[in-house]
Amino acid sequence: MHKGKGMKFVGDSRISAERKPNIPKDYSEYPGRTEAFWPNFLLKEWLAGSVFLVGFMCLTLAHPSPLEGMADPTNAGYIPLPDWYFLFLYELLKYEFASGPFILLGILVIPGLAFGGLLLAPFLDKGPGRRPHQRPIAVGMMLLGLASVIWLTYESASHVDWAQRAEANKPIPPSEVEIDKQDPGYAIYEKNCMTCHGGDLSGGAAAPPLIGIDRSAEEIAKIAREGIGSMPADQFTGSDKELKKLTDFIVSVNKQAK
Structure with a gap:
């Protein structure tokens, strides 16, 4: 101890005696590669979500979904259909490998493997790059899932006359x-x-x-x-x-x- 310097006491030798302000890491050293989660990244996500939400609301106001009449259990000829975002699963059950004796494959195994694969994709592909060609596993699985959903939805919707269906089953106040x-x-x-x-x-x-x-x-x-x-x-x-x-x-x- 030097004269005039005083004495410093600490309770644990692993803790620095000098107090440092709680300042987030300076990301200026990595321009374009990373950013602070709050508020930079989160604000961008909120803005993108708000734009999508407003666009979706405008679309539903301009083209409201057709409503049908109340369910009639006495009508044996009525064919129920799921909402449009589940049509691809409805179409999947029409194939032989996912229907009949293999119905459990269609309703549990195949959808479970598909959605489970998408959830595991980021953990299977841990490459540091963010460009699509640098993440072949994650991008490939996402494209495969997206193409499958679009194709199955199109196949299901193309066989239904939606205007005639809505007219035949419209609710009558x-x-x-x-x-x-x-x-x-x-x-x-x-x-x-x-x-x-x-x-x-x-x-x-x-x-x-x-x-x-x-x-x-x-x-x-x-x-x-x-x-x-x-x-x-x-x-x-x-x-x-x-x-x-x-x-x-x-x-x-x-x-x-x-």
């Missing part, structure tokens, strides 16, 4: 159909059907709507007597004459909806 409550069949409908199908035939949580159905009076009468799907048999308790009035009423309402 009850307000557009005038319900004649003076019709003799409406009183029978109130007694037998209103609890499940609603006062305006628009359906509910327990039953589908009776507006927009494509069934004859005979088919409706058979369903009322024998039931269908989750609807039990003998739901209608009236006479044959009352059943005739009920079916005529339902058919007349659907004629207005067409």
